[in-house]
Amino acid sequence: xxxxxxxxxxxxxxxxxxxxxxxxxxxxxxxxxxxxxxxxxxxxxxxxxxxxxxxxxxxxxxxxxxxxxxxxxxxxxxxxxxxxxxxxxxxxxxxxxxxxxxxxxxxxxxxxxxxxxxxxxxxxxxxxxxxxxxxxxxxxxxxxxxxxxxxxxxxxxxxxxxxxxxxxxxxxxx
Numbered sequence: 001x002x003x004x005x006x007x008x009x010x011x012x013x014x015x016x017x018x019x020x021x022x023x024x025x026x027x028x029x030x031x032x033x034x035x036x037x038x039x040x041x042x043x044x045x046x047x048x049x050x051x052x053x054x055x056x057x058x059x060x061x062x063x064x065x066x067x068x069x070x071x072x073x074x075x076x077x078x079x080x081x082x083x084x085x086x087x088x089x090x091x092x093x094x095x096x097x098x099x100x101x102x103x104x105x106x107x108x109x110x111x112x113x114x115x116x117x118x119x120x121x122x123x124x125x126x127x128x129x130x131x132x133x134x135x136x137x138x139x140x141x142x143x144x145x146x147x148x149x150x151x152x153x154x155x156x157x158x159x160x161x162x163x164x165x166x167x168x169x170x171x172x173x174x
């Protein structure tokens with residue numbers, strides 16, 4: 001009987017140890033995520049970016065109209081480039097999946113992707129400068145903080161969803 005009770009206690013202690021280790025690993029993993037996500041970063045919503053800027057920068061009605069126009073233009077152009085990038089990425093994956101992929105084709109696709117990334121960076125820079133030109137000096141400082149925070153928290157400026165519900169990422173930080 002004593003050995004049976006001993007085994008029960010050993011099993012209980014081992015089970016408790018395993019459970020506590022599992023909980024520790026789980027907590028550690030979630031703590032790492034919290035550190036990586038940087039709680040002080042600014043989330044720039046894509047769906048209501050104009051409203052976000054209006055509130056964050058305290059824009060005048062005239063500035064809101066200008067920002068709305070700039071945002072629409074940026075979204076239209078960035079979405080077109082993002083769609084092209086997505087198509088090229090699929091093309092590249094399809095080429096790599098072939099039994100005998102062509103390095104020349106892969107290089108060509110990579111160059112096209114690089115060119116589109118450059119265009120998107122230029123577009124994003126122009127978007128930022130155009131918004132900056134509409135701001136007073138205090139608003140310009142806050143705009144800079146917003147863009148710095150977005151670029152540190154993620155590489156993408158989210159674009160509004162298209163009618164089909166598909167979400168594209170800008171692919172570039174400001």
